[in-house]
Amino acid sequence: MENFTAYNPTKLHFGKNIIEKLGETTLEFGKRVLLIYGKGSVQKNGIYDKVMNQLKSVNAEVVEYSGIKSNPLVEDVSEAAQIGKLNNIDLIVAVGGGSVIDSAKIVALSIANNTDPWAIMKYKSKPETTIPLIAVLTLAATGTEMNGAAVLQNPETKEKIGYVSPLNYPKHSFLDPEFTYSVPKNYTAYGVTDLIAHALEAYFGEGEASLSDRFVEVIIKEAMEYGPLVLKDPENYEYRANIMWAATTALNGLTSYGRKNGDWGVHDIGHNISYLYDTAHGATLSIAYPAWLKLHKNRIPKKITKLGNQLFGTNSADETIKGLESFFKSIYCPIKLSDIGIEENKKQEIVNQMLKNKINGMAHEFSDDDRRKIVDLMM
Amino acid sequence: MENFTAYNPTKLHFGKNIIEKLGETTLEFGKRVLLIYGKGSVQKNGIYDKVMNQLKSVNAEVVEYSGIKSNPLVEDVSEAAQIGKLNNIDLIVAVGGGSVIDSAKIVALSIANNTDPWAIMKYKSKPETTIPLIAVLTLAATGTEMNGAAVLQNPETKEKIGYVSPLNYPKHSFLDPEFTYSVPKNYTAYGVTDLIAHALEAYFGEGEASLSDRFVEVIIKEAMEYGPLVLKDPENYEYRANIMWAATTALNGLTSYGRKNGDWGVHDIGHNISYLYDTAHGATLSIAYPAWLKLHKNRIPKKITKLGNQLFGTNSADETIKGLESFFKSIYCPIKLSDIGIEENKKQEIVNQMLKNKINGMAHEFSDDDRRKIVDLMM
Numbered sequence: 001m002e003n004f005t006a007y008n009p010t011k012l013h014f015g016k017n018i019i020e021k022l023g024e025t026t027l028e029f030g031k032r033v034l035l036i037y038g039k040g041s042v043q044k045n046g047i048y049d050k051v052m053n054q055l056k057s058v059n060a061e062v063v064e065y066s067g068i069k070s071n072p073l074v075e076d077v078s079e080a081a082q083i084g085k086l087n088n089i090d091l092i093v094a095v096g097g098g099s100v101i102d103s104a105k106i107v108a109l110s111i112a113n114n115t116d117p118w119a120i121m122k123y124k125s126k127p128e129t130t131i132p133l134i135a136v137l138t139l140a141a142t143g144t145e146m147n148g149a150a151v152l153q154n155p156e157t158k159e160k161i162g163y164v165s166p167l168n169y170p171k172h173s174f175l176d177p178e179f180t181y182s183v184p185k186n187y188t189a190y191g192v193t194d195l196i197a198h199a200l201e202a203y204f205g206e207g208e209a210s211l212s213d214r215f216v217e218v219i220i221k222e223a224m225e226y227g228p229l230v231l232k233d234p235e236n237y238e239y240r241a242n243i244m245w246a247a248t249t250a251l252n253g254l255t256s257y258g259r260k261n262g263d264w265g266v267h268d269i270g271h272n273i274s275y276l277y278d279t280a281h282g283a284t285l286s287i288a289y290p291a292w293l294k295l296h297k298n299r300i301p302k303k304i305t306k307l308g309n310q311l312f313g314t315n316s317a318d319e320t321i322k323g324l325e326s327f328f329k330s331i332y333c334p335i336k337l338s339d340i341g342i343e344e345n346k347k348q349e350i351v352n353q354m355l356k357n358k359i360n361g362m363a364h365e366f367s368d369d370d371r372r373k374i375v376d377l378m379m
Numbered sequence: 380m381e382n383f384t385a386y387n388p389t390k391l392h393f394g395k396n397i398i399e400k401l402g403e404t405t406l407e408f409g410k411r412v413l414l415i416y417g418k419g420s421v422q423k424n425g426i427y428d429k430v431m432n433q434l435k436s437v438n439a440e441v442v443e444y445s446g447i448k449s450n451p452l453v454e455d456v457s458e459a460a461q462i463g464k465l466n467n468i469d470l471i472v473a474v475g476g477g478s479v480i481d482s483a484k485i486v487a488l489s490i491a492n493n494t495d496p497w498a499i500m501k502y503k504s505k506p507e508t509t510i511p512l513i514a515v516l517t518l519a520a521t522g523t524e525m526n527g528a529a530v531l532q533n534p535e536t537k538e539k540i541g542y543v544s545p546l547n548y549p550k551h552s553f554l555d556p557e558f559t560y561s562v563p564k565n566y567t568a569y570g571v572t573d574l575i576a577h578a579l580e581a582y583f584g585e586g587e588a589s590l591s592d593r594f595v596e597v598i599i600k601e602a603m604e605y606g607p608l609v610l611k612d613p614e615n616y617e618y619r620a621n622i623m624w625a626a627t628t629a630l631n632g633l634t635s636y637g638r639k640n641g642d643w644g645v646h647d648i649g650h651n652i653s654y655l656y657d658t659a660h661g662a663t664l665s666i667a668y669p670a671w672l673k674l675h676k677n678r679i680p681k682k683i684t685k686l687g688n689q690l691f692g693t694n695s696a697d698e699t700i701k702g703l704e705s706f707f708k709s710i711y712c713p714i715k716l717s718d719i720g721i722e723e724n725k726k727q728e729i730v731n732q733m734l735k736n737k738i739n740g741m742a743h744e745f746s747d748d749d750r751r752k753i754v755d756l757m758m
Binding site for chain 1: 380381382383384385386387389390391392393394395397525556587589590593594596597598600601604605616617620621624625627628633636637
């Protein structure tokens with residue numbers, strides 16, 4: 001086991017009607033709120049009104065930035081930061097899924113340090129402070145509600161990349177499983193895939209961490225039990241709650257303690273696919289993970305076999321991969337690029353993207369040959 | 380799933396030579412340190428010197444209180460608090476296992492609020508502040524290094540009771556698995572039993588919490604895999620590390636999120652046995668848990684069966700109990716009072732203690748008849 005520090009500063013409030021604590025919670029940080037959300041689904045499903053009622057109840061002065069895309073863009077972050085600066089805000093309330101909360105994390109850093117967002121993402125500026133962020137989660141998937149990670153894309157540099165900082169943890173996060181009732185089936189399934197992928201990125205990281213491995217295995221079991229159920233019965237509170245909590249635990253530190261690092265090669269692949277074709281993040285992962293496992297099945301057969309043994313009771317790396325593919329198919333997630341309409345004629349474009357951005361994992365590095373092979377394995 | 384807040388303010392530093400960060404960490408809180416430890420084993424095994432070197436390196440002014448008993452007494456807490464007050468201390472560094480760290484938590488409250496320790500334990504005074512506590516753990520068992528609980532006993536009132544407060548979390552905890560190398564085999568085994576019992580108290584609490592149940596099951600699996608190994612090879616770093624981290628996770632919130640409460644009836648039984656016969660805490664639990672499960676096997680057969688199914692692959696409550704008893708025996712822990720020399724002639728004394736203190740669980744309440752029966756089942 002590697003040395004580690006176990007600490008997570010986010011105070012996460014989970015449950016039915018938990019939003020009723022939002023108003024009083026904002027008072028800890030001030031009155032001037034920048035409210036950030038996406039393309040308007042929170043207005044249709046009533047969550048916007050619930051949040052605004054809370055903010056009004058404490059006489060908050062609210063300015064808004066809406067329109068964050070599901071693959072979030074750095075230009076939206078820049079614009080939101082401008083609005084925040086102009087209004088001298090005390091805190092940010094972000095209402096949405098990973099894209100909104102990730103964007104809000106970088107908006108907060110950009111305002112507090114008067115810095116260009118992309119310079120932050122590229123680790124070129126070193127933020128030393130931030131503006132308090134409160135997250136109201138509407139999609140169970142990325143775990144951003146209880147971690148220090150944020151992902152953005154930049155059309156100018158043709159990149160979609162992640163940035164991790166201890167400053168990024170939300171001060172508070174509010175998770176009401178009912179807020180995810182209206183998530184469409186495909187995005188619900190992508191969320192399940194995303195949480196499984198997060199757990200696996202830890203599992204295939206560097207260093208032996210026995211208990212963290214066990215946590216990965218049961219988080220995935222939970223996702224595999226309740227994922228299919230929630231697709232059949234999207235307004236079942238227990239199913240939504242179990243998936244929502246599993247998604248948080250898949251990337252809040254728990255699965256990583258005692259490891260040198262996670263791998264994150266599959267996410268790097270996925271981000272580049274998303275960048276090229278605006279593909280939903282979860283869909284890129286259910287395609288990339290089986291391919292990654294096929295590339296690595298003769299390199300780390302024991303670990304891949306152990307995973308399948310725990311999840312499916314199988315005894316070979318091939319069976320692990322088959323089991324995972326079957327699960328993704330069972331929740332209607334793609335496992336090949338052709339499943340989402342990306343055919344052979346795009347292959348060279350994808351290979352070029354992978355080579356240009358030198359996609360890589362931290363524990364298992366790619367050669368250029370691997371970068372080509374993995375595209376073949378996804379076709 | 381019940382509503383919950385996931386938050387743990389302790390910053391836990393885990394690993395080899397992690398003590399080297401202690402000195403600088405104390406500076407966050409001040410220079411005047413009250414150092415609390417037990418009956419001298421930390422002086423024999425060199426841990427005392429390592430801690431003192433760290434404190435000297437930052438020119439801390441150290442006053443000491445030693446002699447905390449393994450079943451810690453409120454009178455020691457009072458004396459330590461007096462010393463702390465006289466010396467106007469800034470922080471406490473507690474070096475030891477659960478008894479030392481639990482005592483230090485109440486010392487801190489007693490000093491900060493100028494209050495009698497037992498009034499705190501009985502929830503008669505309501506502390507509103509505390510003195511920063513840094514824990515250096517030398518025994519993997521109670522989880523006190525990352526939670527808000529403390530247990531003390533009082534010979535005057537013939538009680539051993541627990542007190543829980545958010546003020547009780549250590550600010551920092553330092554866990555070096557090597558610091559547990561010199562723990563004797565019996566106390567190593569009691570620690571394993573203790574951590575299993577903590578996980579089970581959550582498991583048999585009130586409310587359905589699917590993922591928390593899974594976490595309980597794998598924490599116990601980890602304990603059952605590495606407990607016997609560490610007894611055979613007490614200076615194996617990985618084994619010690621795995622047990623140490625399992626003990627923390629068994630009672631740092633993770634196993635409880637989404638439940639209304641834990642049960643804690645078995646701990647209440649155990650504390651009363653410890654009070655009467657100065658029995659090691661872990662030894663009382665390996666005796667009390669099988670008895671508790673026998674008392675409840677027809678009341679909650681499904682949950683007890685589910686546990687055995689996960690741990691042993693069995694399919695009945697009786698087999699779960701047998702499996703647990705076999706495990707405790709395999710690590711040389713007692714499963715009957717007679718195993719620790721407490722025979723039939725003590726039965727009435729124990730029954731009287733249980734009736735007088737109205738031992739109880741929060742999820743599964745005892746009748747007086749249950750209080751008598753459980754003693755029979757432990758004999």
